[in-house]
Amino acid sequence: MKIDYNIFNQKTAIDRFIFAIKNGYFVEAHELLEDDWNYYKKQGEINKALVLKGLINGATALALFHIKKKEEGHKKVWLAFEKYIPLLEEVDFEEKEKYYEAKEFLIKLNKMI
Template sequence: MKIDYTIFTQKTAIDRFIFAIENGYYVEAHELLEDDWNMYKKQGEKEKALVLKGLINGATALALYHIKKRPHGFDKVWPAFIKYIPLLDEVNFEEKDKYYKAKEILLNLNSQI
């Protein structure tokens, strides 16, 4: 099933990511932060890139579990979220509270598994 990305009308990538994970669009959420992740990597902002890698992997893990029906894949990918998300406390993002919100949503969704 192809998704119409026009449903993601939020202004920023993190806003679109939050909307996606709140609404079960885990595969799409993965894609929504990739441009920012690549930008931070190219700019040498390793910690910011790793935070986004963690969020991306959190959404990917949920996609593997809920959509792909591959709990074994979930078990392999979720630890990357756990590994990188503590870096959120060390980096400065604009609207950093939204990144914390995304983290909390992912943790909450995981706790329901």
């Protein structure tokens, strides 16, 4: 799949992540939150890191289903999304509504499977 370079015009990692999942770039989306995930882990902000891990796993699960055609892998990885995403209620992100948007869009895409 050829990437749409408009992804790099997005302001923040979560903006780029949303752009990627909305355009079917699930593999790339997985990579876009990695730096923030590692940052929060190193800062000891474990719940924030786990929320990002959930979003990353949501994108990975969709990549496994749509790109790799691995239904069982999708199911296993989607469980990690479901495990960690409820922590979004407990953390404080700048522009938190974008994290909710990403969550809801991943859920919508997964329901279409």
